[in-house]
Amino acid sequence: MSVEFVVDPDLTDDLRARIVELWVEVTNAGGAVGFVAPVSAAEVWPVAEATFDGVASGLDRLILGVDGDEVVALLFVVDNRFKLKDHWRVLKRVMVRPGEQGRGLGAALMREAEAFGRKLGLAGLQVTVRGGAGIENFYAKLGYREVGRLPGALRLTPGDDRDEIYMWMDIYH
Numbered sequence: 001m002s003v004e005f006v007v008d009p010d011l012t013d014d015l016r017a018r019i020v021e022l023w024v025e026v027t028n029a030g031g032a033v034g035f036v037a038p039v040s041a042a043e044v045w046p047v048a049e050a051t052f053d054g055v056a057s058g059l060d061r062l063i064l065g066v067d068g069d070e071v072v073a074l075l076f077v078v079d080n081r082f083k084l085k086d087h088w089r090v091l092k093r094v095m096v097r098p099g100e101q102g103r104g105l106g107a108a109l110m111r112e113a114e115a116f117g118r119k120l121g122l123a124g125l126q127v128t129v130r131g132g133a134g135i136e137n138f139y140a141k142l143g144y145r146e147v148g149r150l151p152g153a154l155r156l157t158p159g160d161d162r163d164e165i166y167m168w169m170d171i172y173h
Contacts, residue, residue, distance in 0.1 A: 003065045003072060003105060005112040011052055011062070018071045019064075020048050022095055029098040032130035036156045051076060051093070063112050065096075065105060072097045073109045077116060077125075088124040089117065110142050114171055123172040130154055131163030139167045 009015060023044045027035045034047060054060035059081065065073030075094040080086070091113055096105045117125050127144065129136045131154075136146060144167035152161035 003067045003108065005073075005109065006064045006066060007112075007116060008055065008061055009064050011055060015064075015071070016048065016052055019074065020044050022071050022074065022097060023048060023093070025098060026095045030133075031095060031098075032133065032135065033093045033095055054078065061116070063109065063116060065109055065112075067100070070097075072100045073105045075109055075113055077113060088122055088126060089120075091125055091127040094127065106138065107142060110139075114143075114169065117171045123170065125169045125171060127167045129165040129167055131165050136165050136167060142169070144169045 020041050023033060023035075024039055024041050026033050027039045027044070028037045030037060035043065051060070055062045055076070059079040061077040063075050063077065064071060073096045076092045078090045078092050080088070080090065091110075094106070094109065096109065113125060125144075126147075127139060129139065131149070140146070146165055147168040148166035150164040153164035154162040156162060
C-alpha cells in the first residue's frame with residue numbers, strides 16, 4: 001500500500017473539488033456519508049463547504065489518504081463545540097474510494113485517526129453508523145463498541161428507516 005496519510009492538508013480549490021468528487025462517488029456506490037444515492041456534486045457542495053469551514057477554523061481536522069496524486073480516503077475529526085466534551089471527538093464522513101476498498105485503507109485510516117486522537121490527548125473517539133449494512137462490524141473489529149442506537153432515526157426514503165448507531169473507542173490508555 002503506497003497510501004500516505006496527511007493531517008490538515010492545504011484545502012486548495014482543487015483539493016476541495018477532489019474531496020467533493022470522492023464524496024459523490026462514495027455516496028453513489030452506497031456509502032453512508034450523509035446523503036442517499038443518487039447524489040450530485042451540486043447537492044454535496046453546501047455540506048462540504050460547511051465542513052471545510054470547520055477545518056479552516058481549526059476546530060475540526062481532516063485526515064486525508066493520498067496515493068500519489070489521487071485522494072483515496074478521508075475522514076473529518078470534528079470538535080463537539082461544547083466545553084464539557086473537549087476530551088473527545090467525533091469522526092465524520094469516513095470514506096474510501098470504492099475502487100480501492102479491500103486494500104485495508106479503511107482500517108489504516110481509522111488507525112491514523114486513533115493515533116491522531118492519542119496525539120491530541122483525547123479520551124475517546126465516536127463514530128455514528130447508518131444501520132442496515134453491517135458497517136458496525138467493521139468498527140467493532142477495530143476496537144469500537146456500540147454505545148447507543150436510535151431505532152429508525154434515519155429516513156432514507158419513505159418506508160426505509162434505518163437505525164443510527166453510536167460507536168465509541170476509549171483511547172486514553
